[in-house]
Amino acid sequence: MAKPKKGKVLEHLIQAYTMECETILNYLANSVMLDGVRAEEIKSSLAADVAEELTHATELAKRIKQVGGRVPGSLSLDFGQKVLQPPKDTTDVTGVIKGVIAAEQAAIDNYKKCIKACEQEDDYVSQDLCIRTLADEEGHLIQFKGFLKEYEKR
Ligand SMILES: [Fe+2]
Numbered sequence: 001m002a003k004p005k006k007g008k009v010l011e012h013l014i015q016a017y018t019m020e021c022e023t024i025l026n027y028l029a030n031s032v033m034l035d036g037v038r039a040e041e042i043k044s045s046l047a048a049d050v051a052e053e054l055t056h057a058t059e060l061a062k063r064i065k066q067v068g069g070r071v072p073g074s075l076s077l078d079f080g081q082k083v084l085q086p087p088k089d090t091t092d093v094t095g096v097i098k099g100v101i102a103a104e105q106a107a108i109d110n111y112k113k114c115i116k117a118c119e120q121e122d123d124y125v126s127q128d129l130c131i132r133t134l135a136d137e138e139g140h141l142i143q144f145k146g147f148l149k150e151y152e153k154r
């Protein structure tokens with residue numbers, strides 16, 4: 001039997017790596033740029049997430065190499081996370097929370113696609129990585145949805 005080709009899975013892994021890298025940059029920027037008393041909790045939460053997203057990116061990079069792909073350098077990364085650009089109004093904490101929710105949802109959607117593609121390609125190691133990472137992203141999503149509930153009240 002022919003070995004299953006690593007086509008779609010590799011594409012999704014590279015997409016996931018790209019999204020993790022962009023999220024790291026934007027969480028970092030927002031964790032520094034936001035101002036005000038209401039921003040403090042969100043800033044420290046984002047700063048902690050930078051480390052977690054970096055772990056995700058690192059694990060993805062290792063897996064991309066293992067399946068015979070190339071880890072892209074900065075000039076090959078296709079960024080487009082409009083929702084998470086640091087806002088002009090640096091007290092717009094709610095806007096950043098909404099951006100985080102959108103970014104986490106986009107990551108979740110990509111991991112789910114990758115998990116399905118892994119099934120087609122018999123790639124259970126990539127699938128395991130994506131499932132574990134998906135669990136982290138779902139945790140982030142729930143946390144920021146909770147923040148939004150509170151921040152929209154004030
Ligand atoms: Fe992540």
Ligand SMILES: [Fe+2]
Binds near residue numbers: 053104107140
């Ligand atoms: Fe996340």
